[in-house]
Every structure is written in structure tokens, then in C-alpha cells.
Amino acid sequence: MTTAPTPTQTPDAPATHLRAPVPVQTxxxxxxxxxxxxxxxxxxxxxxxxxxxxxxxxxxxxxxxxxxxxxxxxxxxxxxxxxxxxxxxxxxxxxxxxxxxxxxxxxxxxxxxxxxxxxxxxxxxxxxxxxxxxxxxxxxxxxxxxxxxxxxxxxxxxxxxxxxxxxxxxxxxxxxxxxxxxxxxxxxxxxxxxxxxxxxxxxxxxxxxxxxxxxxxxxxxxxxxxxxxxxxxxxxxxxxxxxxxxxxxxxxxxxxxxxxxxxxxxxxxxxxxxxxxxxxxxxxxxxxxxxxxxxxxxxxxxxxxxxxxxxxxxxxxxxxxxxxxxxxxxxxxxxFDDEQLFYLQSRGIPEQEARRLVVRGFLSEIVQQIGSPSLQERLQAKIEAELDSSPVAQADAGAEA
Incomplete structure (x- = not known):
């Protein structure tokens, strides 16, 4: 255990007048x-x-x-x-x-x-x-x-x-x-x-x-x-x-x-x-x-x-x-890169699916390094579920209905 640091006393000053400790910068x-x-x-x-x-x-x-x-x-x-x-x-x-x-x-x-x-x-x-x-x-x-x-x-x-x-x-x-x-x-x-x-x-x-x-x-x-x-x-x-x-x-x-x-x-x-x-x-x-x-x-x-x-x-x-x-x-x-979204839509990919592809690709750099295929697949599905709950996705679903 380490004890807490205390404020330093200024020279020739009574103990009741203490300098505030210098904030830790690093x-x-x-x-x-x-x-x-x-x-x-x-x-x-x-x-x-x-x-x-x-x-x-x-x-x-x-x-x-x-x-x-x-x-x-x-x-x-x-x-x-x-x-x-x-x-x-x-x-x-x-x-x-x-x-x-x-x-x-x-x-x-x-x-x-x-x-x-x-x-x-x-x-x-x-x-x-x-x-x-x-x-x-x-x-x-x-x-x-x-x-x-x-x-x-x-x-x-x-x-x-x-x-x-x-x-x-x-x-x-x-x-x-x-x-x-x-x-x-x-x-x-x-x-x-x-x-x-x-x-x-x-x-x-x-x-x-x-x-x-x-x-x-x-x-x-x-x-x-x-x-x-x-x-x-x-x-x-x-x-x-x-x-x-x-x-x-x-x-x-x-x-x-x-x-x-x-x-x-x-x-x-x-x-x-x-x-x-x-x-x-x-x-x-x-x-x-x-x-x-x-x-x-x-x-x-x-x-x-x-x-x-x-x-x-x-x-x-x-x-x-x-x-x-x-x-x-x-x-x-x-x-979100609107140009990238437009590029995918121009090739016939619906907007919500295009968004899913962009975000999945963005985060997959990390998920794919886990080394467990079954876990990686489950997490990718979880990320897509998060996207499906977004206001944009819900608005698209309402428009289609």
C-alpha cells in the first residue's frame, strides 16, 4: 500500500497555509x-x-x-x-x-x-x-x-x-x-x-x-x-x-x-x-x-x-x-462516408444493407483478430443487430411498410 501524497508547506509559513499539490500531468x-x-x-x-x-x-x-x-x-x-x-x-x-x-x-x-x-x-x-x-x-x-x-x-x-x-x-x-x-x-x-x-x-x-x-x-x-x-x-x-x-x-x-x-x-x-x-x-x-x-x-x-x-x-x-x-x-x-454509401447504392445495394456492410467492414479488423471463428461470427451478428436498431434503420423499415 502507498499512502496518499500531502500538500507541501511553503517556507516560513504556518502549517495552516499549504500549497495545492501540482496536478499529475503524465x-x-x-x-x-x-x-x-x-x-x-x-x-x-x-x-x-x-x-x-x-x-x-x-x-x-x-x-x-x-x-x-x-x-x-x-x-x-x-x-x-x-x-x-x-x-x-x-x-x-x-x-x-x-x-x-x-x-x-x-x-x-x-x-x-x-x-x-x-x-x-x-x-x-x-x-x-x-x-x-x-x-x-x-x-x-x-x-x-x-x-x-x-x-x-x-x-x-x-x-x-x-x-x-x-x-x-x-x-x-x-x-x-x-x-x-x-x-x-x-x-x-x-x-x-x-x-x-x-x-x-x-x-x-x-x-x-x-x-x-x-x-x-x-x-x-x-x-x-x-x-x-x-x-x-x-x-x-x-x-x-x-x-x-x-x-x-x-x-x-x-x-x-x-x-x-x-x-x-x-x-x-x-x-x-x-x-x-x-x-x-x-x-x-x-x-x-x-x-x-x-x-x-x-x-x-x-x-x-x-x-x-x-x-x-x-x-x-x-x-x-x-x-x-x-x-x-x-x-x-x-x-459516415456518404460518398461510400452512394457508391454501394449505385450498384444496386439498398441503403440499410450498404450501411451494414460499411460498419461491419470497419469493425471487422478487430473482431477477426480474436481467433475463434464461432465467437467472431456471433459478434458480427450482434453488431448487425445494433445497426438494425438505429433510427435510420427503423425509419427505412417504416417507409417500406
Missing amino acids: RSERFTSTEVADFPAVTGREAMWKYTPVARIAELTSGDLDGSPYVYDVTAAPGVSTAWIERDDRRIGAAGKPEDRASANAWSAFEQALLVRIEAVEGDHREITLSRSALGAAPRGAHTVVDVAPAAEATLILQNRGAAHLSENVEFLLGEGARLTVVTLQEWDDDALHVAAHFAELADGAHLKHVAVTLGGGVVRLNPSAHLAGARSDAELLGAYFADASQHLEQQVYVHHDGPETRSRVTYKGALQGHGARTVWIGDVLIGPKAVGTDTYEQNRNLVLTDGARADSVPNLEIETGDIVGAGHASATGR
Whole structure:
């Protein structure tokens, strides 16, 4: 645990006259603690909260959370086990510590952590699905640790459905040479609240592919971070999201290059439709002083389908060594391309089908990298269902009727 910083006292001034602390300007300097009491109340003026509808998730940042074990389903696979572990287990906190009050509130509240242990076994690549669909609407805090043994290889699908008012932390520990694909699916009910911090620690030669797909929930704020501590470790952080009216979907991504010759690629793509639809993407990449030979690139693309929707995109890059292979970032937000739509319609494709093709093609870059054909097909169908519910699609259907 780290104690909270205190204001500094000016020279020759009484203790009652204190300077306000200098705001943290970079991601690497953020304060961390596992105790919720160490964080001030969230107002929405803080840099890390200024894009978030904090009033809608106040119960998760400041309220009491139920941290008891919950019901989950997991598919069986060789060398994979799950168990509830106590708070003093050495693996808890090994991948990272909370940087905000919601994460710390969940950390302070959980009674036991859910451990997913993936051993190295000979044979085919394993696919495991961990499902949660009965969390309920009461405020809840949770903690999960995914421990991947050296040289182990697997795909882990974290399936989230149903009602939820959830704040949680998820840790991924990748041993030397381990290869893990994580697909976290947010398909919550329309009024669900979900605030999550994902922490990944990569040893030498480890590879992580983290894919976040968010299609449901009223407010979903998912903050994945990857610490490339080991030499030649590699991380791909991918995301696809589709926001409807009054839906707020937010991602704050952090990649810390710490070991030598590490590589990362960050690609997030989102679509928005309907009045009040809002997405936020913040991407932070830090290349530390020891991270010689780093190769990194991050990008975010947003497609605005209707009026009344808003997308915020903020890429950031910190470089503390000049000996790198390459580093860059890009961001773009644009409206639906009417010329592209006209091109497809001129070839006999109806307008709604043309829209479906454009959006499906836009998001398929992410979905197709999951590596599970059945899951990819299901998500493509889900995206098309989102399109069918748009005001444009409903207007077209009414005109045809």
C-alpha cells in the first residue's frame, strides 16, 4: 500500500497555509494505492475522470460494495483450474495497483479473489470461457487473477451479460514465454454499470493479445494496462465498441515498455449512433529509460453514424530513451462516408444493407483478430443487430411498410 501524497508547506509559513499539490500531468506519475480511503472523492474535474459521467457511477466510486464470491460458469480444459483465494495470496497485486478511486474501492471490498490458473500442457491450443450473468443490480466489487505458467498457451474469453453494478480489478500474470489471448466481452443489460481495471505483467518473451469488445451497458469504463517488464515481451491491445443512444463507453489504455526490445500495438475502433451516445478513448504509452529497442504504435478510429453522438480520442506518448526502433500514434473521428454509401447504392445495394456492410467492414479488423471463428461470427451478428436498431434503420423499415 502507498499512502496518499500531502500538500507541501511553503517556507516560513504556518502549517495552516499549504500549497495545492501540482496536478499529475503524465500517466507514469499517477498515485497508486489499494486503499479507497487514500483517494479523494471523485468530482469529475480530475484528469482521469473528466470525460466520465461520474454521477451515474457514484455508487461504485464511493459507496459500499458487496465483495463476496459470486456465481460463475467456466468451460473445462486440460491444465486449467479455478478457485477462490484469500486476500493475502502473493499473486494478488503482482500485476498492478489501483490508480483511481473506483479501482481502489473494489480492491478494498473484495473478500476473496477468483484465480484462473493456466498450466503448460502438450497438445492443441486451449479455449476457455468464463461467464458471469447473475451478478444482479446491487453494487458489487470483485477481483480476478489469471496466472499463466511459463510456456503456457491459451485463449480466455471473459463473457459478461445480464444486470450488473460492478467495479472490479483483473490481473494477468504471464510467465516466461507464455502466450495468452484474452477476449473480454461486455454485453450487459442496457442499464448496467461496469468499471474495470485490467493489469497485465509480462515476463521475458511473453505475448499478450487483449481484445475488448463492448456492445452493452449503460456506462462501461474499461482501463487495460500492460507492463512489458521482460525482454522481448509483446502486447497487442485491441478494442471494438458500438455505442447507442445515452450509452457511455470508455477505455483508458496504458502500455509501459520497461524491458529491452519490447513491442506493442494498440488498435481500438468504435461506432456511435443515437442521441447522447458517447465514447471515450485515451491511449497512454510510456517508453522507459531501460526499454531500448522498443517498437510501438497506437491508434484509435471512430465512426459517427448519426447526429447527437460524440467521440473523444486522446493518444499520448512518453519517451524516456532515444534508442528505439519506432514509436507513433494516430487518432481519427469522422462521420459516415456518404460518398461510400452512394457508391454501394449505385450498384444496386439498398441503403440499410450498404450501411451494414460499411460498419461491419470497419469493425471487422478487430473482431477477426480474436481467433475463434464461432465467437467472431456471433459478434458480427450482434453488431448487425445494433445497426438494425438505429433510427435510420427503423425509419427505412417504416417507409417500406
